[in-house]
Amino acid sequence: MLAAAGAILAAFAVALSAYATHAAADPHAQARLHSAAVFAFGHGIALAALAPQARRAFTRGVLGALLLGVLGFAGSLAAAHFFGASTRLAPYGGSLMILAWLAYAADAVRR
Numbered sequence: 001m002l003a004a005a006g007a008i009l010a011a012f013a014v015a016l017s018a019y020a021t022h023a024a025a026d027p028h029a030q031a032r033l034h035s036a037a038v039f040a041f042g043h044g045i046a047l048a049a050l051a052p053q054a055r056r057a058f059t060r061g062v063l064g065a066l067l068l069g070v071l072g073f074a075g076s077l078a079a080a081h082f083f084g085a086s087t088r089l090a091p092y093g094g095s096l097m098i099l100a101w102l103a104y105a106a107d108a109v110r111r
Helices: 002-022 027-053 057-083 090-110
Strands: none
Touching (some): 002 027, 057 090
C-alpha cells in the first residue's frame, strides 16, 4: 500500500506542477504549488522505491510517517491554494519528514 500511495503521490505531483505552470496566475501561488509538487514527487518516488524492500515493521512505520509528513506538508500548501485553508500543518509535516528520514537512516545502519 505504501508503494501504491507513493505512485499516486508522484502522479498528483505531476498534475499539481502542470496546474501551477499553466493555470495559477499569481506568482506566489505558483511558487507554493511548485514547492508542494517537488516534495510530493520526490517523496512519492522514494516511497514507491523503498516500500517493496521494507520487510521490518519499524521500516514500514517509518515510511508511513514519511507519507504522513509529505501529506501534511505538500497537502497543506495545496489546500491553502485550492480551499483557502491554513498552512499551519506545513511545519509539522516538514518536521515529520525530517524525523522519518533520520529514523530510516538509523534503521539502515542497524540492518
